[in-house]
Amino acid sequence: MALEDKAKAVAADIKKVLDDNHVSTVVYGHYFDFVENGDVYDESESFSNIPLLIVVNDFNEDCALKLYKILKKYDKEGIETPYIVEVRDLKGMLDSIPQKIMDIKANYVVLEGEDILELRSEPEFEYMRAHVEMVLRRMIYNFRHDLILVMLTKLDVTKYIKDLSLASLNAIKNFHMLVHPELTTTNEHLDFFYREFPDGRAPLKELLDCVSAAYRGESIKGKDLLELITSVLNKVIQPLLNEVDRMGQDMLEQKMQKIEEIVETKKREMRLELVKEKMDILAQRKEIKQSMEAEKKQLQRRKQELETQIEQDKQSHPQRPPPQPQAQPPPAQAQQDPYYQERYYRSYYQQPYYPPPPPQQPPPEYHPQPQQQAPPQQVPPSQGAPPPSRAPKASAMEVHEEELSAFEKILRENQSLKRTKRVRK
Numbered sequence: 001m002a003l004e005d006k007a008k009a010v011a012a013d014i015k016k017v018l019d020d021n022h023v024s025t026v027v028y029g030h031y032f033d034f035v036e037n038g039d040v041y042d043e044s045e046s047f048s049n050i051p052l053l054i055v056v057n058d059f060n061e062d063c064a065l066k067l068y069k070i071l072k073k074y075d076k077e078g079i080e081t082p083y084i085v086e087v088r089d090l091k092g093m094l095d096s097i098p099q100k101i102m103d104i105k106a107n108y109v110v111l112e113g114e115d116i117l118e119l120r121s122e123p124e125f126e127y128m129r130a131h132v133e134m135v136l137r138r139m140i141y142n143f144r145h146d147l148i149l150v151m152l153t154k155l156d157v158t159k160y161i162k163d164l165s166l167a168s169l170n171a172i173k174n175f176h177m178l179v180h181p182e183l184t185t186t187n188e189h190l191d192f193f194y195r196e197f198p199d200g201r202a203p204l205k206e207l208l209d210c211v212s213a214a215y216r217g218e219s220i221k222g223k224d225l226l227e228l229i230t231s232v233l234n235k236v237i238q239p240l241l242n243e244v245d246r247m248g249q250d251m252l253e254q255k256m257q258k259i260e261e262i263v264e265t266k267k268r269e270m271r272l273e274l275v276k277e278k279m280d281i282l283a284q285r286k287e288i289k290q291s292m293e294a295e296k297k298q299l300q301r302r303k304q305e306l307e308t309q310i311e312q313d314k315q316s317h318p319q320r321p322p323p324q325p326q327a328q329p330p331p332a333q334a335q336q337d338p339y340y341q342e343r344y345y346r347s348y349y350q351q352p353y354y355p356p357p358p359p360q361q362p363p364p365e366y367h368p369q370p371q372q373q374a375p376p377q378q379v380p381p382s383q384g385a386p387p388p389s390r391a392p393k394a395s396a397m398e399v400h401e402e403e404l405s406a407f408e409k410i411l412r413e414n415q416s417l418k419r420t421k422r423v424r425k
Contacts, residue, residue: 007050010074011111014054017066023087024055024113028104052082053104055116059086090116102131107173109184118181125178129247132174136241139167140233147229157225158214164229165211168204168236175240178247197239203231 011025029051056063071079083100093101105117105128143164149155169186172193176183183189194201206228210220 006074006077006079007052008111010050010052010070010077010079013070013073014067015112017070018056018063021056021058021063022054022113023057024116025111026053026055026104026108026117027051027111028053028108049080051080053108053117054082054084055087055090055113056084057087059084087116102128105177107170107177126251129178129244129251132178133241133244133248135174136171136237136244139171140237140241143167143229143233143237147226147233150229151226158220160229161207161210161214161220161225164232165207168207168232171237171240175244178244197236200232200236200239203228204236207232 007027011027014025015022027050054067067082067084071081083104085101090101101117108117146155146160146163150157150160169189172189173183176189176192180192183192190204193204210225210228214220
């Protein structure tokens with residue numbers, strides 16, 4: 001049975017046994033495309049095992065027993081022990097993808113079920129691009145190193161050529177997984193590669209012809225293999241690596257551009273929010289001002305209404321002035337006793353009483369008494385004229401006593417005035 005038939009038979013039995021728990025069965029590696037393109041390799045010499053990947057909904061004890069029975073049936077048919085993953089495992093591989101799943105995604109064919117390994121998100125594409133770049137770099141470094149070993153006759157050149165051909169096809173498929181994921185067969189990959197990289201067409205075709213001749217048993221030592229190997233490395237693998245590296249730089253620039261756009265969008269949103277807040281504040285202020293003006297107008301109207309009503313009331317009901325309380329004279333005792341007078345007025349009128357001050361009399365003026373002159377004595381003429389008589393002068397003591405008595409009188413009058421003012425207070 002051919003490898004393709006074996007793989008499809010195993011996949012059909014696995015789907016039948018697992019039933020609803022089965023999601024997908026894929027075969028991975030290079031051999032399946034080589035079987036489709038049988039003129040390149042002889043499958044009997046190239047491949048003997050079939051690598052499978054089985055995707056299930058839930059891997060439990062029952063699932064393990066069913067797979068064991070199927071794989072035991074095909075134990076001697078060249079079926080490798082398959083890798084088994086759950087759907088939730090694949091959905092969680094957005095930022096951390098195992099190396100084996102990366103290799104399987106690079107080259108696989110769905111035998112049964114749905115294609116659940118296709119690229120479904122941008123993060124997964126980014127990690128796949130990084131994985132392809134790593135594979136291509138490792139590939140070109142290793143083949144440059146092994147070329148020196150071949151030149152030193154420490155490595156078989158035929159094996160080196162076969163490995164280089166497989167690596168070249170693997171590099172092309174890894175690259176097309178990123179840019180043309182719809183391609184499936186080897187011929188489709190080669191056609192797109194020849195159109196996209198015309199410089200690599202001649203060395204790659206010559207390399208595949210040498211590999212076909214090696215599998216047919218023909219000798220390849222007479223050809224210029226050194227020039228062929230360097231041409232394949234520089235015109236097939238290196239251009240693919242450069243293109244993948246450029247894709248990484250473009251993705252980085254796109255990320256930076258997206259970040260800048262996000263920053264600008266955030267700034268614009270913040271500015272709009274600030275403008276909106278300012279507009280809201282201005283609107284609130286305007287509303288408050290309008291409400292205050294409306295209240296002011298309402299108060300003014302109310303005031304006018306009240307004034308009009310008061311005027312109308314005055315015209316319809318003229319008011320008389322309130323009677324003024326008449327002061328009653330205090331009793332006779334109050335007229336004589338100032339203390340009693342004040343207490344009486346306080347209790348009756350609820351206010352202190354200040355009696356009118358007594359009329360002030362001017363202080364007595366000092367009028368000195370004129371001196372009395374004695375009448376002149378008549379002297380007989382015979383005796384001659386006597387000297388003129390003089391009035392007796394008041395003594396200094398008398399003058400002083402008169403001034404002192406006048407001063408004491410003035411002092412008593414001043415004391416009585418002060419006492420009257422104190423009583424008023």
